[in-house]
Amino acid sequence: MLPTIGYALREQNRPILTDPAINGCEITFERADDPLRVERYLQDLEFDHVSIHALKLSVASADPPGEKYMQALKEIADENGADSISDHLGFTRNAHEGVEMGHFAPPPYTREALEATVRNLDVIQNYFGDRRFYLENIAYLFQFEGEMSEQEFLTETLKRSGSGWLLDVTNVYANSVNFGYDAYEFIAEVMSHANAVQMHLAGGVYDEKVEKYIDSHSHPIPEDVFDLYRFSLEQGTGKVNAVFIERDQEFPDEAGWRNEVRRVREIMEEVYAVST
Amino acid sequence: MSDAYRQQLDKYAESLSIARNDNVVGDLKNGNTAEMLKMFTDGNLDKRFNKVKDQIEFVAEFFDEDQFENLIVQYVKTVPLLAYDTGISDGERFLNWLPEQVELTAEQQDVIRCQQARHQIEEVARENRLTHVAFQGQLTVSEKLAAEFGDNEHLKIQVNPICVRTTFHTAALLGDNADVPAVVQFYPVKNDIRTALLEEDGLEMVDVLHERGAVTLEELQVAMSFKISREELIDLCLELIEMKLATIR
Numbered sequence: 306m307l308p309t310i311g312y313a314l315r316e317q318n319r320p321i322l323t324d325p326a327i328n329g330c331e332i333t334f335e336r337a338d339d340p341l342r343v344e345r346y347l348q349d350l351e352f353d354h355v356s357i358h359a360l361k362l363s364v365a366s367a368d369p370p371g372e373k374y375m376q377a378l379k380e381i382a383d384e385n386g387a388d389s390i391s392d393h394l395g396f397t398r399n400a401h402e403g404v405e406m407g408h409f410a411p412p413p414y415t416r417e418a419l420e421a422t423v424r425n426l427d428v429i430q431n432y433f434g435d436r437r438f439y440l441e442n443i444a445y446l447f448q449f450e451g452e453m454s455e456q457e458f459l460t461e462t463l464k465r466s467g468s469g470w471l472l473d474v475t476n477v478y479a480n481s482v483n484f485g486y487d488a489y490e491f492i493a494e495v496m497s498h499a500n501a502v503q504m505h506l507a508g509g510v511y512d513e514k515v516e517k518y519i520d521s522h523s524h525p526i527p528e529d530v531f532d533l534y535r536f537s538l539e540q541g542t543g544k545v546n547a548v549f550i551e552r553d554q555e556f557p558d559e560a561g562w563r564n565e566v567r568r569v570r571e572i573m574e575e576v577y578a579v580s581t
Numbered sequence: 582m583s584d585a586y587r588q589q590l591d592k593y594a595e596s597l598s599i600a601r602n603d604n605v606v607g608d609l610k611n612g613n614t615a616e617m618l619k620m621f622t623d624g625n626l627d628k629r630f631n632k633v634k635d636q637i638e639f640v641a642e643f644f645d646e647d648q649f650e651n652l653i654v655q656y657v658k659t660v661p662l663l664a665y666d667t668g669i670s671d672g673e674r675f676l677n678w679l680p681e682q683v684e685l686t687a688e689q690q691d692v693i694r695c696q697q698a699r700h701q702i703e704e705v706a707r708e709n710r711l712t713h714v715a716f717q718g719q720l721t722v723s724e725k726l727a728a729e730f731g732d733n734e735h736l737k738i739q740v741n742p743i744c745v746r747t748t749f750h751t752a753a754l755l756g757d758n759a760d761v762p763a764v765v766q767f768y769p770v771k772n773d774i775r776t777a778l779l780e781e782d783g784l785e786m787v788d789v790l791h792e793r794g795a796v797t798l799e800e801l802q803v804a805m806s807f808k809i810s811r812e813e814l815i816d817l818c819l820e821l822i823e824m825k826l827a828t829i830r
Contacts, residue, residue: 338667340707341772343717361665367587374665380710399594400587404661406597407625413608417586447617448610449593515620 307577309354309547310570313505314346317556322350324563326570329354331391331549335361337381345384354547355387356439356503361405362392362429364440365412367421368401369428382436389547391439391471391503392429394422394459409443414451414458419465426466439503441471442495444479444520455480456491460498469501472541474533475520479509482518488533496540506534506569507551523554525565531572538576548573597622598661629657629671636672643692643753652682673700688753695754698747698767699774705743706769712742717771719828726829727822730798731815737797738818740790740827741768770825777824782809786817787826795830 309329312318314336322330330352337346337357347355359378362370382390395409412418430438442459451458463470472492481488496502508524511517526534538545548569557565589608596604600622606615633653634641641649656675663670676693679685685693706713719739730736745767752759755778764784766777779787782805789804790796796804802814809817821827 335667339772340703340710341713341769341774343714343771367590371665396590396594398664399590401664403591403664404594404598405664405666406594406622407629407662408621410593410597410621413589415586417589421586446621447613449608450610515616517617517620 307573308545309352310566310573311352311354311547311549312562312566313358313549313551315552315556318552318562319350321559321562324566326563326567328352329356329547329549331356331358331547331551332381332385332387334359334378334381337385338377346381347385354389355385356389356391356547356549357382357385357387358549359390359392360409361397362425363397363409364392364394364425364429365396365418365422366398366400366403366425369425371401372432375429375432379433382433387436389437389439389469389503390433391441391469393441393443394462395443395445411443411445411448411455412458413449414453414455416452418451419453419458419461422462423465426462426468430466430468437469437501439469439471439501440466441473441505442476444473444476444509446483446517448484456486456494460495463495463500464498467500469503470495470499471503471505472496472499472537473505473507474537475505475507475509475526475530478527478530478533479518479520482511489536492533492537493540496537496544499541499544502541502545504534504537504545504548505551506530506548521554522551525557525561526550526569531568534569535572535576538573539580542576542580595661597625599658600626626657629662630654632668633657633672633675636668637675637696640676640689640692640696643689648683652679655682669700669703673697676700687751691749691751691753694747694749695765698745698765701745702743702767702769702774705745709742713769716742716828717769719830720770720825723822723825723828727819730818730822730829731811734797734799736829737795738790738801738822738827739795739830740787740821741825742791744768744787744791744826746784766826768826775825777826782807782817783821786821790827 311327311329313331313333332346334357357378361374393409395411397409398405477488477491506526507522508526509518509520510524512519550566593605602615602618602622606618630653656678660678676697726736746764748762748764749755750762752761755763763778766779768775793804
């Protein structure tokens with residue numbers, strides 16, 4: 306069976322989510338978490354796979370996430386019939402009652418950070434029970450001094466925690482451009498240790514001034530990322546269960562939304578036709 | 582986990598949350614520059630600035646635009662975002678911080694009270710989400726049942742469980758002819774926050790219904806502290822129901 310394909314739900318793409326190319330959906334928790342909302346966030350939309358994407362579990366923090374936040378996540382997951390939950394491999398705050406930076410940063414890739422991350426993932430996975438948790442590799446603008454590479458840290462984390470991998474293909478691409486590593490090698494190595502995989506695809510922009518690829522979710526998915534996506538599907542056949550496209554700025558018109566998701570499906574069908 | 586990792590993250594998060602990047606730049610991996618760290622913190626502060634600004638857009642209208650924006654900049658650069666802060670909680674903390682920075686006019690104080698009441702509605706609804714959803718659902722049949730209210734002794738009236746009250750001391754938000762101080766009742770209808778200016782009897786009825794939960798007309802009449810005829814009480818109930826501040830079940 307093909308993995309499900311869909312968008313991260315935004316009000317701008319809600320009208321096209323019944324497109325036949327779409328059978329999955331990702332809900333960004335912070336968008337759905339409106340205390341006055343009366344209807345469920347998905348309203349009358351139905352999908353084969355729904356995932357809740359969180360931004361503040363702060364998986365690499367010194368403390369596990371607070372129960373109140375996880376409870377709120379679980380309520381949105383229950384209300385919308387979600388199958389899985391995900392968040393990023395990074396920290397947004399120091400500790401449970403600490404301060405937030407406003408965005409996730411990569412942890413220092415050290416043994417101590419690994420211990421804290423694996424322990425936090427145990428807490429998270431125990432809390433969500435049968436709903437599988439997926440850990441996303443992030444795009445970063447800097448790294449702290451550490452004892453291992455991102456690839457080693459991520460692989461160890463997935464192996465020890467049993468967490469699924471939310472492979473953000475564009476993040477791997479951005480980091481490979483900005484920090485000069487081989488994106489294909491990164492994906493092949495981590496994929497070989499992952500037991501279940503979801504994917505994110507998005508388009509950013511290369512900022513000539515700072516000579517960095519910025520993961521801005523503001524442009525169509527670039528060809529280089531489509532190539533990596535194809536490669537990832539080939540490497541992950543049998544493990545991948547969902548692919549979600551993210552777009553947060555400079556939204557396309559209706560045809561743009563539909564064409565991009567259809568392209569994602571076409572590539573998947575080609576890969577799966579060959580592999581079966 | 583050793584305390585060393587906790588201390589390391591304390592240093593990183595506490596510094597980067599307010600862009601004190603110099604404290605952290607020495608811990609970056611070889612080849613990573615202060616400029617890259619600055620891109621991270623600038624982006625985060627911009628995002629936070631915009632969120633606070635959007636959250637309290639209504640309050641901003643009563644201030645000089647440049648002065649207000651400068652205050653938000655000062656706030657995000659000096660007061661760190663707290664763990665699990667939302668746009669609402671950060672906006673609320675800005676409003677609590679604001680009087681320490683500038684002397685507010687009476688009108689500005691009223692606008693802030695109004696915004697804070699709106700925040701409080703959202704916070705109460707967050708803590709009581711299922712109750713909010715159930716009440717809003719009940720509102721859909723309220724109009725039909727209201728026609729029988731007074732004739733059917735089994736029907737009960739129930740007040741909106743998400744209610745917040747504040748007092749305005751100026752007419753800035755009430756219109757020139759308003760009597761002040763005025764007690765203003767805030768309550769949600771679906772995801773919209775409404776206000777009502779109630780007379781004393783209306784305010785007491787809301788209080789009684791809050792305390793007692795759903796009650797019949799007879800029970801309500803007994804609970805009110807002042808004499809009120811059955812007909813007057815029915816009219817008052819229907820008024821609250823029409824405003825969607827109460828429902829029938």
